Amino acid sequence: MGVGEKIHEASKRFQEAIRAADAIQSLGLHERCQDPAAWRDAVSGSGAIERYWQSFFDQRIAGAQPKTEEVIPIGEYALETGPYSVFGQDGSEIDRGKIMVLWKNEGGAWKMHRDTWNSSLP
């Protein structure tokens, strides 16, 4: 399996964790991960990022669908970019935008190292 497919799989696990809303701990987050999330200051460390995402979907969202559009493999790292959609409890799209994730290969497992996103809505 190429790097692109492996990143796509890791990204799918992230998406499923958000949908399941109970498995945020299982996300492939690097301990030194930083998440310059939109609409607030950056979040650092896997624990804080898990809590951030937990609070995010606890309140507002039913699911998030990031799509792997491009993967640039760079040695032990890979940069993923693509669009995302976020859905509310009634199934309607409440946000859409773009993600940019730097993944890092740690002993064979691809983990989120830097993760950012922004909305395309005005």
Place this chain on the structure above:
Amino acid sequence: MGVGEKIHEASKRFQEAIRAADAIQSLGLHERCQDPAAWRDAVSGSGAIERYWQSFFDQRIAGAQPKTEEVIPIGEYALETGPYSVFGQDGSEIDRGKIMVLWKNEGGAWKMHRDTWNSSLP
């Protein structure tokens, strides 16, 4: 000069180009650069990105101050993250947030390859 300092210099040139508001063409943009800019769909190609930034500061901003906080060197690439501030014509801060830029070394010159940012304001 290390990769970090070179990225910092390239980033400063970008900042000065925005402040000068007349040198957007001189930005170190890769031809295949993509800019998943906030509040709209992603912009692709150096020409389109120059026009995007031109229209952006033509209308609303007097200057932008990105700050290189971290540089992760990855071979011919480097990932830069850090905060930014945007100032209005009266000098007040009208926005602040985070940037994440993937730079690519092309024959010794560091060029923006993927550039994204989001606001920290609600």
